[in-house]
Amino acid sequence: RRVIFWFKRDLRIDDNRALFEACQNSFEVIPVFIFIPSILERFKSYDRRTGFLIESLKHLSKEIEKKGGRLYCFHDEPQRVFLTLIRKYGIQAIFTNRAFSWSGEEVEETVKKLCLNEGVDFVTFNDNFLAEIDKIPYRKIYSKFYRYWEQNLRLTEVSSPERINTPKLNEPEIDIVASEISHEKNIVxxxxxxxxRLKEFDFNRYEELRDRLDIDGTSKLSPYIRFGLISLRKIYRVASEAAGQDCQFIKELAWREFWYHIKLNFPQFKNLEFQEKRRKIRWQNDEKLYKAFIEAKTGYPLIDAAIIQLKQENWMHNRARMIVASFLTKDLMIDWRWGESFFMEHLIDYDEVVNVGNWQWNASVGPDPKPLRIFNPIIQAKKFDPDCKFIKKYLPSLKKLPSFMLHDPLTHRLPYHKPIVNHFERLILIKKLYS
Ligand code: FAD
Structure with a gap:
């Protein structure tokens, strides 16, 4: 039989469950990737991320060619693409790895309906997680979730298909090599x-180094996980062989799945604070403060350096993400949703469920029992960037200043933007805001 394999967030042929099954069960497989205009339009500064996506698709395309197949890329709404393919080429099934994000589910739903109308099978697999997160009883606290998560792991990898047999189509596909989609080369x-990185990364030192902003101590695998360039099972295997099954790195992978678990059980989470008592916070939403924040002009070198890192690299260190999220919501008293959409604009690893979850957590409105988590930007700078290597990398104009000055812009007058708020004065207001 002839089937379509629909690539979404799983741009690999190795250990790709739905692709493996599609090839096992069919004579001909048409691998398809679709650039969805309505999604591309939502992201204003998507160019370098689209650049990464296009490079990844070229890479995938070569891998598919090595197996004798061909990747077809389209730029249209999926239901239109699939309707044409189904009717013109006698497609009997569409195989795909199931989407779990809000926007992914929405798109998938339209294709599922189309398949139903056209009498075509829509076959999905759960390949986006290490555990069967929908089988885990609802747990609102991470540590409790983790205990079940460990017991529900599905770690058996599948091999890449021996051969991908793709028929020739006569369709106006887009040429990803000459790419007609607006994009910029991603140099990072x-x-x-x-x-x-997976081969070279020292998982044994992860726990010790992961919070240091000045050291390359985290895996930087997030963009590869986001687009599925490497399978989670493979990452789990390599990390657990190096550092054990209960290592900190694997606990971080479980955090990602925890946010999806929350979303599955509380879908309103996208826009609504998880904690009911925190739904009535009167955010101050001062446009001027927000502008200074997104333009990296807060007067706190650490905060500004982190924002510059995000804009230059489309990625930010996790510790820095936590510090800036606390600063935006607590010190500036700006709605976490503003921060969430600012990150959406820039992050290469942007994942709406994980981003919302982390923003809610850092704004102390999410599923976590601890009442109020306020990061002091001065202490954080001293602790996690002791020699200001991180600050100086992104703010080279401050290179000559000593660390003690850069750490504490409230005590020392810097030849730099004046701090837009005084952290200590804001503390009293923050407690009122959250009361
Ligand atoms: P490592 O420290 O090496 O961790 C390995 C992997 O574990 C990561 O790649 C990621 O898949 C997962 N992970 C680590 N920390 C978390 C976490 N807190 N929550 C969920 N998964 C985690 N991560 C995203 O992938 N997409 C986002 O949109 C995103 N938004 C965030 C927003 C805020 C406000 C904060 C505080 C964190 C956010 N994170 C997000 C989580 C985390 O910051 C990144 O996953 C991490 O920095 C990626 O770098 P890494 O691969 O080197 O991480």
Whole structure:
């Protein structure tokens, strides 16, 4: 039989469950990727991320060609693409790895309906998680979720298909090599970096170094996980062989699945604070403060350096993400939704469920029992960037200043933007805001 395999967030042929099944069960497989205009339009500054996506697709296309197949890329709404393919080429099924994000589910739903109308099978697999998160009883606290998560892991990898037999189509597909989609080359992120990094990364030192802003101590695998360039099962295997099944790195992978678990059980989470008592916070939403924040002009070198990192690299260190999220919601008293959409604009690893979850958590409105988590930007700078290597990398104009000055812009007058708020004065207001 002839089937379509629909690539979404799983741009690999190795250990790709739905692709494996499609090839096992069919004579001909048409691998398809679709650029969805309504999604592309939502992201204003998507160009370098689209650049990464296009490079990843070229890489995938070569892998598919090595197996004798061909990747077809389209730029249209999926239901239109699939309707044409189904009717013109006698497609009997569409195979795909199931989407779990809000926007992914919405798109998938339209295709599912189309298949039903056309009498075509829509076959999905859960390949986006290490555990069967929908089988885990609802747990609102991460540590409780983790205990079940560990017991529900599905770690068996599947091999890449021996052969992909693709029929020739006569369709106005887009040429990803000459790419007609607006994009810029991404100079920081390359498709093959992930596999190399997985081999070279020292998982044993992760726990010790992961919070240091001045050290390359986290895996930087997030863009590869987001687009599925490497399978989670493979990452789990390599990390657990190096550092054990209960290592900190694997606990972080479980955090990602925890946010999806929350979303599955509380879908309103996208826009609504998880904690009911925090739904009536009167955010101050001062446009001027927000502008200073997104333009990296807060007067706190650490905060500004982190924002510059995000804009230059489309990625930000996790510790820095926590510090800036606390600063925006607590010190500036700006709605976490503003921060969430600012990150959406820039992050290469942007994942709406994970981003919303983390923003809610850092704004102390999410599923976490701890009442109020306020990061002091001065202490954080001293602790996690002791020699100001991080600050100086992104703010080279401050290179000559000593660390003690850069750490504490409230005590020391810097030849730099004046701090837009005084952290200590804001503390009293923050407690009122959250009361
Ligand atoms: P590592 O520290 O090496 O961790 C390995 C992997 O574990 C990551 O790649 C990621 O898949 C997962 N992970 C680590 N920390 C978390 C976490 N807190 N929540 C969920 N998964 C985690 N991560 C995203 O992938 N997409 C986002 O849109 C995103 N938005 C965030 C927003 C805020 C406000 C904060 C505080 C965190 C956000 N994170 C997000 C989580 C985390 O910051 C990134 O996953 C991490 O920095 C990626 O770098 P890494 O691969 O080097 O991480």
């Amino acid at each position: 992120w390359k498709p093959d970096f992930g596999i190399r």
